[in-house]
Amino acid sequence: MKLLFVVDPLASFKIYKDTTYVMMREAQRRGHEVSVCVPSDIFWLQGGRVTAQVETIALPEVDMAAYAAGSATEAWWQLQQVHTLALADFDAVLMRKDPPFDSEFFYTTHLLSQAEREGAKVFNKPAALRDHPEKLDILEFPEWIGPTLVTRDPERIRAFHAEHGDIILKPLDGMGGMGIFRVGADGMNLGSIIETLNDHGRTSVMVQRYIPAIKQGDKRILIIDGQVVPYALARIPQGNEIRGNMAVGGKAVAQLLSARDVQIAEAIGARLAARGLLLIGLDVIGDFVTEINVTSPTGFQEIFNQTGCDVAALYIDAIERRQATWLSTNA
Incomplete structure (x- = not known):
């Protein structure tokens, strides 16, 4: 090819x-x-x-x-x-x-x-790719996510904090952990963070209840052509950091998927693969999906180096299958 x-x-x-x-x-x-x-x-x-x-x-x-x-x-x-x-x-x-x-x-x-x-x-x-913005897309799957709000309204953010106490705020266009803030029950710096991310109502913000399981890692689960890769890559925050992203120093540890991980990935993967998403990367913290990556999901090398599971081979297998199907259909 x-x-x-x-x-x-x-x-x-x-x-x-x-x-x-x-x-x-x-x-x-x-x-x-x-x-x-x-x-x-x-x-x-x-x-x-x-x-x-x-x-x-x-x-x-x-x-x-x-x-x-x-x-x-x-x-x-x-x-x-x-x-x-x-x-x-x-x-x-x-x-x-x-x-x-x-x-x-x-x-x-x-x-x-x-x-x-x-x-x-x-x-x-x-x-x-156009129809599945990576942070917003999780809201299509409310049964698999924690309490989440997307809004431009600063008062709705304050009300969400009042209800849930410990929250995460992040921009919709961030990557690699950029622009993620945690605000605890005391609300310290909430106003300043809202001003920074929300730009006085001009920019949408995602707000989620803090998930303590982040201490065990933010798991990247890969789905190729609807099939779930058996290992996840857990990005574990280091020191006082709340973010597990490797771009900010998170430790990457490959691990077998839990039964809950498989359940989530199979349910979401089946729906999204049918829409033309050959490769999907779910971000899962504890029992909840926090992001659905579709632009250029990563983690292949770390999983292979730690487990021997050759994710790149699985991906090229899928491309070859698609090509073979196309050739047989158009023969």
């Missing part, structure tokens, strides 16, 4: 933990051709198809420990060819641009949707 990965600039990759990197490595191992582009390489000229300037690359064996230590001197990719191709000329287009989901991300999904109309096979489906 010819695969196109739509990604952030390759120079920004931290390959010793990057999930897209191991997806590409697994695809190459199976003999598939790997090409990449950044969203700004995609264009649509009147009368033509959605097209991109792409780089076909090879991924040599590298000293991963050196990359983790920041001492690597070898390049982790080798440029094979630069060419301009319609996205529909690839066997699969894998949208792996990291958040934030800003206006340019949104416009890129529209270009990808047009490419689909021209015959491209895009994962995750662009319309599904």
Whole structure:
């Protein structure tokens, strides 16, 4: 297969933990051709198809420990060819641009949707990316979440705090734990935090009851083509930190899913996979879903390194199945 990965600039990759990197490595191992582009390489000229300037690359064996230590001197990719191709000329287009989901991300999904109309096979489906904002999406599943409010109204936030006492506030467009605040029963700094996040009623805020089980970790549960990966990656807060995100120093520990984890993941995964979401990352604290990640879920390397469960192989298996189904349908 010819695969196109739509990604952030390759120079920004931290390959010793990057999930897209191991997806590409697994695809190459199976003999598939790997090409990449950044969203700004995609264009649509009147009368033509959605097209991109792409780089076909090879991924040599590298000293991963050196990359983790920041001492690597070898390049982790080798440029094979630069060419301009319609996205529909690839066997699969894998949208792996990291958040934030800003206006340019949104416009890129529209270009990808047009490419689909021209015959491209895009994962995750662009319309599904647009329709499933990662924080808001949990409200579709009230039976699996804790008390949650999304509002622009500062007084509703204060009322939610008065009811629940210990709360978490966060912006809807944050990533990596950015902008998350905890306010205890004493309400200390609640006004200042509301002003910071809410911007005097101009910006929506998500407010949730604090879940003490965060001390045991914020579990990332992966679902591939509706099938639940048997291990979660628990991101455990360190020191006085309330956030388990690895971007802020959380400790990543792979662990078998609990019966409750499986129940949640199967229920949500079955519904979302049918909408074109091949890869989903649920964030679960204790018994509650706190976020549904669909843009570029991560955690593949950490799970593999700690358990031997090859999540990248499961993902490329799913891409190959989709391609085989498409070929048999259109034979």
